[in-house]
Amino acid sequence: MTSPSLGVLIVSGDSLVTTSLxxxxxxxxxxxxxxxxTVAHAGAALSEQWIDAVIVxxxxxxxxxxxxxxxxxxxxxxxxxxxxxxxxxxxxxEALQAGAQECLVISDLTTDRLLRSLRQGxxxxxxxxxxxxxxxxxxxxxxxxxxxxxxxxxxxRRECLRHGRSLSVVQVDVDGLKSINDAFGHAAGDQAIAATxxxxxxxxxxxxxxxxxxxxxxxAIALDAxxxxxxxxxxxxxxALAQHTxxxxxxxxxxxxxxxxxxxxxxxxxxxxxxxxxDHALYASKRRRVLAPTWTGCLAAADLRPxxxx
Numbered sequence: 001m002t003s004p005s006l007g008v009l010i011v012s013g014d015s016l017v018t019t020s021l022x023x024x025x026x027x028x029x030x031x032x033x034x035x036x037x038t039v040a041h042a043g044a045a046l047s048e049q050w051i052d053a054v055i056v057x058x059x060x061x062x063x064x065x066x067x068x069x070x071x072x073x074x075x076x077x078x079x080x081x082x083x084x085x086x087x088x089x090x091x092x093x094e095a096l097q098a099g100a101q102e103c104l105v106i107s108d109l110t111t112d113r114l115l116r117s118l119r120q121g122x123x124x125x126x127x128x129x130x131x132x133x134x135x136x137x138x139x140x141x142x143x144x145x146x147x148x149x150x151x152x153x154x155x156x157r158r159e160c161l162r163h164g165r166s167l168s169v170v171q172v173d174v175d176g177l178k179s180i181n182d183a184f185g186h187a188a189g190d191q192a193i194a195a196t197x198x199x200x201x202x203x204x205x206x207x208x209x210x211x212x213x214x215x216x217x218x219x220a221i222a223l224d225a226x227x228x229x230x231x232x233x234x235x236x237x238x239x240a241l242a243q244h245t246x247x248x249x250x251x252x253x254x255x256x257x258x259x260x261x262x263x264x265x266x267x268x269x270x271x272x273x274x275x276x277x278x279d280h281a282l283y284a285s286k287r288r289r290v291l292a293p294t295w296t297g298c299l300a301a302a303d304l305r306p307x308x309x310x
Contacts (some may be wrong), residue, residue, distance in 0.1 A: 005030045007050055008118065009078070011042045011069070012057030017083070020106065021055060027111045039065045051078045053118050055104070058082045058091050070099025076129070079122045101125050138212040140190060141197035149211035150271065153221055156209060157263065157271050160223070166264045168225040169271075170233065171278040172200065174216040175255040175286075184251055192254055195244060199256075202240040203233065219275065230260055257286050 008025055010018045010033065018035050025031045034051065036042035039061060042054065046069075054069055070080045082095035082103040092103040101121040104114070136148030144152065160167050174180075174192055181189040193216065200210050200218060209221040222233055241256060248254065259281025261274045269277075 006115075006118065007032045007034070007052045009034045009036055009042060009045055009051045009054045010057075011036045011039065011054060011061065012083070013037045013060050014057060017057050017059075017106065021083075021109075021114075024109060024111045024114050028115055031115070039068055042069060046078065052122055054078045054080045055083050056080060056095075056100070058084055058095055058103070064098070066095060066100060067098040076126070079118075079125045081118070081121060140193055141212050143197050143200075143218075144209065144211035146211070146213045149209065149213065149219060152209055153211075154271050156221055156223065157274070160263060161265060161268060164265045165224055166226045166262060168222045168227075168230045168233070168260050168262045169274040169278045170220045170222065170230070170258060170260045171275070171282045172196065172218040172220070172237075172256055172258045173282065175257055177216040180252050188250065188252070191250060192252070195248070195250075195254055196256065199237070199240045199244055202243075203237045219278070225262070226264060227262055230262065234258075257282055259283070259285055 006028075008031055010021050012018050012035075022033050022035075025033050034045055034049075036045050042056075045051065046054075056066055056069065058066075066080065066082070070077070080100045082092065082100040084091060084103055084105050086107070087105050095103050101124060102117060104117060136144055136151065138145040156167065159165070174196055177189055177192060180192055193212070196216075196218060197210075197212065200220060204210050204220050204222060207223055210218070211220070212218050222230065225233065237256075237258070241254065244254065259278045261269075261277035261281065263269055263274060
């Protein structure tokens with residue numbers, strides 16, 4: 001027997017509608033069908049299991065509620081489809097503006113037509129997501145770029161304020177990148193940038209946000225990180241750089257400078273406040289030490305001083 005390859009959630013309080021759609025979908029052995037009577041129930045289902053597509057009964061749910069389903073925070077959010085009893089340009093426009101990929105008219109549907117619409121809509125959303133992601137990524141490192149960092153970072157900041165969680169912003173830059181470029185060529189400089197991205201990837205968690213702002217500048221947001229946990233981040237960063245140094249065959253020693261700031265509710269600094277404070281800490285650490293010609297550690301205890309307050 002073929003295992004289910006498509007998870008579909010039907011959101012409707014009308015049992016006749018859900019039964020009709022379920023009968024169409026279950027004629028294919030590759031579809032797993034779930035039901036939810038309300039948007040709240042749909043949200044709970046989406047948080048508990050993987051769902052590829054959500055079909056929303058537009059006779060029962062308005063555009064505001066529909067938009068809640070199109071903004072689900074997942075690495076690959078489900079594709080949302082509106083369902084109409086009859087073709088209606090006004091309701092279709094409302095649904096598309098709320099984030100639906102397509103609107104389906106129930107009276108027009110057959111099993112083949114419905115499955116084709118679902119699969120095409122899912123693939124179309126994936127293509128759009130990949131294109132959008134490219135616009136938010138740094139080509140050299142694969143990390144988020146400045147635009148991606150500010151878009152996602154602001155969302156993380158607001159969520160932390162809303163739920164009373166802390167976060168830290170860590171600024172990192174590559175020491176002497178111009179000297180590396182001048183002495184060994186721009187390919188070596190690119191190698192230093194890529195190595196720094198790899199080091200940061202080993203330091204921060206998947207739930208954290210790491211970005212390259214441009215040139216030799218990097219920034220990361222560590223969630224649920226207060227001053228104490230930022231010290232642990234510092235230790236991981238030191239260790240990741242040390243391990244890189246042991247393995248590296250580059251003709252130069254990679255050195256990084258860092259600074260940090262902390263958002264600790266009820267303080268309400270802006271994202272720019274946090275970045276500016278972390279940047280000041282970074283340059284203060286540069287002034288406090290004279291770089292040695294060999295490896296120097298990142299985020300030494302002396303670097304961990306500034307904290308943003310409202």
